[in-house]
Amino acid sequence: MLNTVLLVVTVMVGLALVLNTIRLLAGPSTADRILALDTLYINSIALIVLLGLYFSSDMYFESALLIAMLGFVSTAALAKYLLRGDIIE
Amino acid sequence: MLFWVELFASFLLIMGGLFILIGALGMVKLPDFYTRLHAPTKATTLGIGCILIASMILHPLQGAGISIHELVISLFLFITAPVSAYMVAKAAFQRRTKLVEGTQNAEMSKDILERRAPQAR
Numbered sequence: 001m002l003n004t005v006l007l008v009v010t011v012m013v014g015l016a017l018v019l020n021t022i023r024l025l026a027g028p029s030t031a032d033r034i035l036a037l038d039t040l041y042i043n044s045i046a047l048i049v050l051l052g053l054y055f056s057s058d059m060y061f062e063s064a065l066l067i068a069m070l071g072f073v074s075t076a077a078l079a080k081y082l083l084r085g086d087i088i089e
Numbered sequence: 090m091l092f093w094v095e096l097f098a099s100f101l102l103i104m105g106g107l108f109i110l111i112g113a114l115g116m117v118k119l120p121d122f123y124t125r126l127h128a129p130t131k132a133t134t135l136g137i138g139c140i141l142i143a144s145m146i147l148h149p150l151q152g153a154g155i156s157i158h159e160l161v162i163s164l165f166l167f168i169t170a171p172v173s174a175y176m177v178a179k180a181a182f183q184r185r186t187k188l189v190e191g192t193q194n195a196e197m198s199k200d201i202l203e204r205r206a207p208q209a210r
Binding site: 006020023034065068069076 | 143
């Protein structure tokens, strides 16, 4: 049962990735693209956690944590650049 | 007992996938940036919380011992999601991103952009 559920949820998250990529490519303003990129980071964390469940492995959580931290820092840096035209003043 | 635990974890996984999908649908369907900001910051964060809780339940069942990595990830995500949403919203507001028709109190945005207190009506 669990493997079927994992496959279904993986398909859902993959569909969400496709929809976010549409917004990333089509977004009218730069802020839309930053938001889509942030959502893509979060969805990839979900995908990595699902992969770790599917292979019942412990190795994937460090990479998920790393992606979470990099996603926040890159979103903050991009928003700061959009706001001020510079990241570190 | 084991079956019920697995059923509960499967329910959490399905809910998480649904919420992530709803967040992505909102990203595509909603009309302007400020309404689009709602979908990923609320629905997607709730969805990934559900998936991480399911992973935390299922991990001891698979014989890997109790792991607190998921707790760290979910805590980090729940702290940083509002902060990044606020930063992106502020950047978009300062760049005069268009509001959708019928936004309430839209006339106050000019005062806020010029750093004056909004006039009471």
